Amino acid sequence: MNFQEALRKLRTGNQEETSKSKAMTRENSPREGEMESSSSSSSSNNKNKENLNFFKSILFFNNNRSKKSDDSDSPKPLSFLSPLSNSVVSRCSRILQVPTEELQHRFETEVPDTVKQPSNYARNFLEFCSYQALHLVTTSPDYLNDKEFRRLTYDMMLAWEAPGVENESFNSEIESCSNQEMEGEDGWSLFYSSSTKTAVQVDDKKTVGPEAFARIAPACAVIADIITVHNLFDALTHSSSHRLHFLIYDKYLRMLSKVIKTVKNTTGSQSVSNLPLAEGEFILDVDGTVPTQPVLQHIGISAWPGRLSLTNYALYFESLGVGLYEKAVRYDLAMDMKQVIRPDLTGPLGARLFDKAVMYKSTSTPEPVFLEFPEFKGNSRRDYWLHACLEILHVHRFIRKYNLKGIQQSEALARAILGIFRYRAAREAFQISSSHYKTLLCFSLAESLPGGDMILETLSNRLVLLNASTSQRGSGGLLSPKEGMKLPVSVLALHRHGILGKGADDDGKAIYAAEDVCAGEINPLETVVKQSQQNMGRAQAAQATVEQVKVEGIDTNLAVMKELLFPLVESYNRLQVLASWKDPWKSSAFLVLIGYTIFRGWIRLILPSIFVIVAVLMLWRKHANKGRQMDALKITLPPTKNAVEQLLILQDAITQVESLMQAGNIVLLKVRALLVAALPQATDRVALLLVFAALFLALVPLRHLILLVFIEYFTREMPLRKDSSDRWLRRVREWWFRIPAAPVHLIKADDKKRK
Structure with missing residues (x-):
């Protein structure tokens, strides 16, 4: 019985077998008659528990069998796997309702021969089983809230680091879970079964490295993106010696689930009705609703509090009136209007005092708009909104550049939206500043990395292949009724979490059109990102040397410049000696x-x-x-000068620059006079000379x-x-002095400032 048949059987209300299995598994209980009489009432109550019923449809053992027969049908351990890997594979087999031998047969027949090399056979087989199970488990809209799902994915990462029997040092640390931890409220658990005695107990001593996290986490599109997975790992482990603890991972997933629920509730709230949202547009975040944390909009010297909303297409600001919000002002992020979004200073009456604002400017706004996010210390609130707005802006530029339409456009937007969710979850869960890690937003990362255009080009090629695969099935990506709808991973994730509303996955038949992870294979995106990050590392190392050699003071910088230009100056001086x-x-x-x-x-x-x-x-x-290391350049420092002397030197330098500009203007004005024949005799001579x-x-x-x-x-x-x-x-000089300069009339511009 496959997953779809189990789900259909559960929806038709077949509770008789469930009650029988409960009676059989409790036949040794002293209150047997009382338990049998209450089975029918518990069966009716289970109909109202949607999430629990969903997980019970993925049974690890048949409910109509006895405990003895269940133990005999337990997944058999494989000799080439470590105990931890056997535990993970056995749980995957129960989720998929496929014996471990059948999983191994599928692995042998479905994957290429290059993946089945003996050196990586155990690890690739573990990846194959993990990806298959995660694709099925994530059909639940609330899987992030299940602690056993979080433990299973963490165990997958632990097993990835020690997949084979040769990892004895790691295997010696493995302990079995107690029966209390393995059993759920009905005597069974989704990811731990009483018949599986090798389930691993997560403790503080076991940690996960970056490569294991990068191979397992992107299998669930909500948890991580293949482009930013290493940056996410750095953000989660910046205070734990670059090793991921289960408590940190667990807290991140719980906060991620909370963020998604908040977005879902915001989409269905009353505040959405006040905004002129287009079709397919929904709210990602809202700020300014709490009186102690307002959002101020500055235009010119005026400022007004209000509510700020970010959608997948635009920013909306609603000014606070007398107890009510006024009509929202829309700042578009999707159309090509030469938008500029950057951090800026702001303050009362246009004073540039506080570094807590985001500046928005486009061809649709007559003057820049400043959105201020006041807070007592730091500017993390401003940074979050800045990065979120830039991510939406960058994804729409990416869509326009590669002319993405339909499902391609939806997948690009979904990637950006999930990136914002992850960024928000990491920020709220651990209260860490964005300066402590690289960006978690894939399109912003591509804009900042050297060679980031190659990342975007590779992503666009993947999306083109996605569109080609869906078009083979017919218009709209529709498959046969048995196969359901073929959707890309990010769009499918948003559908399953209910953010995109009811759609193709309502009957649980939607499948993945393309995957970011495949067992034993490296995604082209991951290869390009690694190369770009290596280039970024070299650029950062070079920039660190630049910061070290920066010196202060005009006279000191002049001394350094003279020393560096000494060969050229010396060559010029020798030529001058020869010319003399x-x-x-x-x-x-x-x-x-x-x-x-x-x-x-x-x-x-x-x-x-x-x-x-x-x-x-x-x-x-x-x-x-x-x-050998390069010898340091020796510079003889000029006599030290105080602040007043430095200002005098700067003033003298400015005066000299002004004199040069005046001389240049005079030359240009005299040339203009010659061209317009202000001095006829001089004009005749110049014309004849030309x-x-x-x-x-x-x-x-x-x-x-x-x-x-x-x-x-x-x-x-x-x-x-x-x-x-x-x-x-x-x-020649006397002749030049006699040429008059063309007249200049200076007109003072009107300074009209908005009051």
Whole structure:
């Protein structure tokens, strides 16, 4: 009997076999007659317990068998698995109602040969059984609240780290659960059976590593995403030496369940009716409803409290009126309106005092809107809303970039929504700041990582394959009635938790169209994310060296810059010495050498030769250093100056920059005067000069032009033509001074600020 038949049989009200099994399992009780008389009444009460009835449909042993026959049908341990792995596999076989031998046969026939290598056979088989069981267990809408589900998934992670019989050191620590822990309120448990004596008792000594968490947790789309699973592990273990304790994992899942229930209740609350929600739009979070934690909207110098709501398409702000909320203002996050969302400073009357605001700006808003989240210490509340809004903004940019439609768009949005749920659960469960871990939001992570565009491209390719697989089944992804609806994992998770309302999974027949995890195989997304994180690690290491060499003070930075530019400055000074003709023999030799090089057309080889010489020097230094650390650059510090002297230096530097800008403006205004013929004689001369220059450039080869320019510049200080050069330059300067500047009329702009 498979899971669907068990569920259908349970829904038709077949309670007779259940009561018989209860009587048979309690036949040794001293109050046998009393128990038999009460079986019919307990059968009628069980109809009202929806979640319990759901779990009882996945029976680990048939209720119409005796305890003796149940013990004889217990899953048999496999010789190649450790006791802990055998415990997990046996529980998976009871969930799937398939013997362990049959599971092993399926593994042998369904998976590729590369997965069945002896070195990883036990671990891959454990993954196969775990994924099959989790796909069935997660059909319940409230599985996160079941403590036995949390223990089972944690045991899967523990078993993944020690799957085979060769892990003796780990196996020696395994202890069996007591009968009290294995039994539920009706004498049986969903994940622990009295006939299975190898169930593991979770204690504080057993912890899970990052690789085990990354292989098991993404099998449940609500718990983790394949893109951010390592960041989630870091967030949960930042205070536990990078090992995951069961108490932390358990608290995270309970808080995640609470967050999902809160979102579900918010979707059906009265506050939703006040918002102009579109079809398929639902509220993810609401803030500002508590008087002690308001949300303030700043526009210009005005501020007003209100209620802020985030949906999967937009932000809504409802100003608080006289006891009522006014009509909501919608700030769109889905359309391409050049939205900008960033942290910013705000305060009363537009003063920039408190770093607790989110700035929103788009083409639909005439001026930036600041949403302030006041709190006494820190800005974690602001950071949460900032990251959540950016995640929705980024996922819609991803959808537009790759032109996703239909089920592809729904899956991308569902990934972002589940990421926000996980981020909110980790934040509320452990009260940790976002600065203690990397982002838990997959699309924001792709925007921040180097090579993040490759992550998004790989994800889009996965979604394209998803659409192709569903289209083969017909329009809308419909399968045959026996197979149900084919949905992607994230959309299916939201359906099963009731966030997307009633849909294809109402009859329990929806199946996965694509999976992020497969036994023994690495998801392409995981490979790209690991490569990007490695690049990020190298970038962060390089950035750490940058932070170490930053120095303060204008004079100190100038000293460092002079030392770094010393080779270039020294080369320029030597050229200046040659051009000054203080040593005629050296200057003549340099002039003949460079002139001959230009005349022969070798000038084009100078720059490539410099590059080759620099490359050879770098390789030689690499061979000579042989991995030794680079020597520190020695800088002679200038005399120390106090704050007033530093301000005077800064003022002098600003004055010099202003003078250079003034000189540049004067040159441009004089050129404008020449172009508009403000001085007719000068205009005639410039026009005639431009005509001769055009003819010269058209008739004379380029290398001859370069040669003439070089000879003219290099021989200015030559004793034979120094006087004539000085006289000619003087005449040019005098002519330039006589050219008037074009007039400028300054108009003061109107400063209209909103009051």
